[in-house]
Amino acid sequence: MPTNQVSIDRITVSGELKAEYRELQRVMNALGSSWELSGGVFRLIREYPNGDTENIAYYAENAFQAGSWRLDFNPNKLTDEEKLEMKRAIDLLADVHFTRLDLAFDVFNNELGMKYRIYRPNVSQREYGVYTAQWTKAVETIYYGSNSSDQQIRQ
Incomplete structure (x- = not known):
């Protein structure tokens, strides 16, 4: 039976650092030891029991606007403790x-979902597929637009 799911895939919030945090050391003290600082960028890293790590959040000065900082993260993957770190x-x-x-609009178990295509002239398209048990290639994801575009569509 087909199911649909809508979720927030990524959030970026921006703002001016409050006056009392204008020095990098004060930002570091306020964030605490959970965040790693490298090259002026704070990263919240999750470490798994097998030793693998995952970058959970990115917190840095905005390269395009002096004095503005931005926090970039995926809210779907956060633990309660990591949510407190975002706050x-x-x-x-x-x-x-x-x-x-x-926003991600996911459609599961619906064959029709991949039979209809979005057509946008002069826009690049990339397909990613998987091989099924019958060794036929089934399209899993189609991306429209370049990675650097603000208007990329994933089907």
Whole structure:
């Protein structure tokens, strides 16, 4: 039976650092030891029992706007403790606003979903497929637009 699911895939919030956090050392003290600092960028890293790591969040000064900072993360994967870390990072900012909000519309167990295509002239298209048990290649994901575009569509 076909099912649909809508979720938030990525959030970026931006804002000005509050006056009391204008020095990098003060930001570091406020964020705490959970965040790693490298090259002026704070990263919240999750470590798994097998030793693998995953970058959960990115917190840095906005390269395009002096004095503005941005926090980039995927809310779907956060533990309760990591959600508190996001709140702590956002609390350092004034005039907080969304600069990016990616929504995912997932359709499961519906053959028709991949038979209809989006047509946009002069837009690149890439297909990613999987091989089924019968060794036929089934399309799993289609991307429209370049990776650097603000208007990329994933089907």
